[in-house]
Amino acid sequence: MSDAPFRILPRITERNAPFWASGRDGILRFQRCQACRYWIHPHSVMCPQCLSKEIAYEPVSGRATVHTFTINHQPWMPVPELPFALAIVELPEQEGLRFTTVIVDCDVEDVHIGMPVEVTFEAHEEESVWIPLFRPAGGLSG
C-alpha cells in the first residue's frame, strides 16, 4: 500500500495523463503548441493562439514565483496538513502561465508574494498520479 496522504485525485484522461505523471521522472511538463511555441494551461486540444492542433507536453524548468497565496485554516476536507499554504504560482516560461498548488517544506508564515519556489512531487504511484507541489527554491532537499 502506498503511504501517500489522502487527496482527491484528478480524473485521468488521455489529454491530462502526461501532466499528472510528470513526477514519475521528477520533471514538470505542460502542454506546448508545436507550431507557435505557446504554453497551454489548462490542457486543451487546440492552441488558443494559433489554433494549431499540434500540441505536445514539454518540460518546464520547474521553477516559479508565488503570485499570490492564502494560509488556509478551514478543514474543508481531509488534508495532509492544516493550516496549509495554497498558492497561485507563475512560471517563468511565459507571462500569465499560472498554476494553483500548495507550498510545502517551509513554515506557512514564511510564504510571501514574489517568493521563488521549485516543484516537488507527492507520489500516488498506484494511481499513476504525482501531485506537483512547490517548495522554497534551493531549500530543503527531499
Next chain:
Amino acid sequence: MKPEHQTVISGAGQSDVGRRLFRDPLELTLDACVAAIADAGLTTKDIDGISTYPGPGSDPSGFTGASVVDVHDALRLEIGWWSGGIERPGQLGAVIDACMAVAFGLARHVLCFRSVYEGSAQGTGGRAAVMPTGGGRQAIPRASGFMEWVLPYGAPSAAPWIAMMAQRHFHEFGTTPEQLGQIAVNARKNAALNPKAIYTDPMTLDDYLNSRVIASPLRLFDCDVPCDGGTAVIVSHVDTVPDLRKPPIRVEAVGTALRGRPSWDQFDDLTTMALRDASAQLWSRTDLKPSDVELAEMYDGFSFITMAWLEAMGFCGKGESGPFVEGGHNISRVGGVLPLNTNGGQLSAGRLHGFGFLHEACVQLWGEAGARQVPGEPEVGVACTGGGPLAGAMLLTRSR
C-alpha cells in the same frame, strides 16, 4: 429605444428567511414567486416567462431549491420563454436574460427566482458536510473541470480562491484587515434593522478582527452565512406599465462582459476579476455616471468581492476600496456617499445568493424598506452579483 428601456422590474417577493427552516424548498420558492406576482399586481395567468439560477440540481448541498420545471408546473403557467442554468454571468445573469427575452418579445412578464436551503442541508455538520468528501474520506468521484486544479490541493471552496485575490490586492495596494473589516461591520449594522436578517447582534471592528481566520486574509465574518429562503422578481415589458400595481423600477443598463480568461486562477488581473468587464460594459450603455448612484447592493459572498465591485463600478479608483470604506462613513446607510448592502448583505442577512441584492435595491427604490430605508428617496441604485470569473450588474432607476 435601447433594449434595457423596454424592460422594468414590476414586482419583488421573498419567502421567510432563516438559518435553518427545515421547510420544503419548493414551498420557499413558491412563497417568493407568489409574493412577487402579487407585488406587481399580476396573477399567475399573466406570467409568460420563467428564468432561474442555477436550475435543477440533485446534489444535497441545498444550492438550488427548485427548477424552472418545478415552478412552471406547480403554478400551471403558460410560458412563451424559459431558461434555467448556472453557466451565465453570475446569478443576476438569469434576470438579465429575462430582460432580453422581454425586449425580444418572447414574453411580457417573466418570473425570475432563486431559492436555497443550504442552512438546513448543512445541518450541524457545517460547511464540510456539503463538500465533496462529506467531511470524511468516503469514495468520491475524481476531480475534473476546474476542480481538477483545486480539489487535489484541498481547496474545494471559493473561500481560499477569493482569499488569494484579496491577498494580491493587499500586496498591490496596501489594503488592510481593518479596511476589509468595514464591509462586515457595515453589513451587520444594517442587518439590525432588517427583520429577516440572520445575524443582528452588534459587531465591532474588534469583534471582526478577533474572529478566526478561515483562509488569510479572510476571517469567519468575511464569509456569508448559509440560510434557507427564496427570492423572486418580475421582469415586465415597459408597455405593461399601465397594468401594474405600482410604478415599476426601470432597468437603465446591464453588464455581463467577461473579457479575460474564464478562470479563478488564470484571469489576468485577480484583484479585479470579471467584475471589471461587466462594470465597464454597464457604464458604456448609459449616460448616467457612478456619481449618480445613491445606493449599492453588491455581492458579498466574501467581503473582498464587495471591495472589488466598488472599484470595478467606479465608486472609487482602482486599488482604492480600502481607503474608501475605512471608518465606514462613505458606505453608511445614513449620511454615506454610497449606502452599501442596506439589508445586511449575505454576510449578515443570509446567503440568498445574488437575488437578495436585487430584491433589496428594488425595495429601497420603491421606498418600502421600512426601518432600514435609505433616507432622501433614492432614485438610482445598482445590484451587482458574482465574483471571480462570474459577474453581472444592473443599474436601476425609480420611475415616477
